[in-house]
Amino acid sequence: MNIGFGVTVLNNETKKKHLDGIGIYSKELFHALQKHPLIKLHPLGFGRALNNSNTINNSYLLHILPYLIANKKQNLKDPKINIFHATDHYIPALENTLVIATVMDLIPFLHPEWVSSKLRGLKNYGFKKLIKSADHIITISQYSKNDLVNYMGIKQEKISVTHLGVNKSFFARCSPTFYQKILKKHKIKPGFFLFIGTLQPRKNLIELIDAHALLPLELQTKHQLVLVGQNGWGTDELINKIKEGESKDTVKWLKHLPQQEVQALLQLAQALVFVSLFEGFGLPVLEAFASQCPVIASNTTSIPEVAGTAALLVNPQDKLSINAAMQRLINDPTLAEQLRNKGLKQAKQFTWDQCAAKTIEVYKKLSSNP
Incomplete structure (x- = not known):
């Protein structure tokens, strides 16, 4: 054929x-x-x-x-x-x-x-x-x-x-040496909240930054919000928000990174927070699952179809709901481990x-x- x-x-x-x-x-x-x-x-x-x-x-x-x-x-x-x-x-x-x-x-x-x-x-x-x-x-x-x-x-x-x-490489674990190299390179500590994707309005990053800012300042600095993705469009207000967070050392924007570095960050993160307003699929959710990274994701459009019961699903337009999910994962390591196991099982179906x-x-x- x-x-x-x-x-x-x-x-x-x-x-x-x-x-x-x-x-x-x-x-x-x-x-x-x-x-x-x-x-x-x-x-x-x-x-x-x-x-x-x-x-x-x-x-x-x-x-x-x-x-x-x-x-x-x-x-x-x-x-x-x-x-x-x-x-x-x-x-x-x-x-x-x-x-x-x-x-x-x-x-x-x-x-x-x-x-x-x-x-x-x-x-x-x-x-x-x-x-x-x-x-x-x-x-x-x-x-x-x-x-x-x-x-x-x-x-x-x-x-x-x-x-x-999901690419099979996301299931492979990085070495401890590589973890330390990436943390040192980007000046971050394990346990950060992570977003992956192009910066654009439908990714809802202003709401995400505001939700993260509702954490006590001590937790904001201990569990920084790390954004990985190139700048897209319609981001003037967002860039100002990012700069404000960077000045407080609560937000990091790493822009575009090689895939291996992204995999390491997924394996080191407290959770991927993917509260997009609209997705046709939501591939970063699967990549996080394969990396054994807990996921907080939107309860809208296609994302529940991909995530199943393996993520904490939240209303992406409710910063209190997003913040509550972050706090749950900080305070409940048993829940985080359950989500890692469920996510890995879910990823293997795709x-x-x-x-x-x-x-x-x-x-x-x-x-x-x-």
Whole structure:
């Protein structure tokens, strides 16, 4: 089976040496699919090719404009490819090739205030039309599937859910020597509360910082709030909050770190606190589980689907609820150990091999019922 595999976002993020959710998904799924002898992957993208991939068109906009204006689709250069899987939001408009589109979430439509406003109306028009043009949709949670059905009006049978996996490296324990190296490098002590992700409005970090600030000052300094992630957008007020916390030595912003350092921090943390307002999945929750790190997480959107009963779920818009969960984990080491054990068990249910197997089922289904 010859599969065109979309790598536009993966290529772009590889150039920047930093993979976010879509880049991680594309990379991990590609490697897992490569293990299957009946699947031949053809990495294809828009823009400059990278890592043995080929280019569909140097400009995605020039490719989709004929379809957006006049419903005119284009042929791939390689006629052997019978399915194209768009693993990112660069969904092509193809003639004579079946298209599968992975849609992680509908945040740009449901909460446009959380994304860049530049040409947002035009982008949403094009994205919606291309989503609906796909022959099949893959999404990463039942929650996102429900949004696609209710908001986009897409039939349930046209959507498949393939949960994400967690990289096996997160299950490996770092050495005590490496722990000490990381603590010394970043000037932190074990027992900190940790956040991982790009700084942006929907990650709800102002509420998190305010919740942490409700701890007695002695506990704030003993259990610092450590933020790991690059700056995104809409963060002016947040950056001021971070600077205020840094001046008191209660907050640390470490920006982007290599994966091994992130793994060490997860293993040293009091808990991951992931109180995002909206997630299509919430991969950091799984990575924390695999690292045997207790998790405090939002009780909204897809996160309960991923966390199950292995996390302390809180109302992300209630700083008192977030603070109470922090205090529980500080004061109750038995609870923390229970969450570590539950989380590890939960993480083992989500693998990239399973994600690949379910994706192949979609390929086969579409091939037999074009």
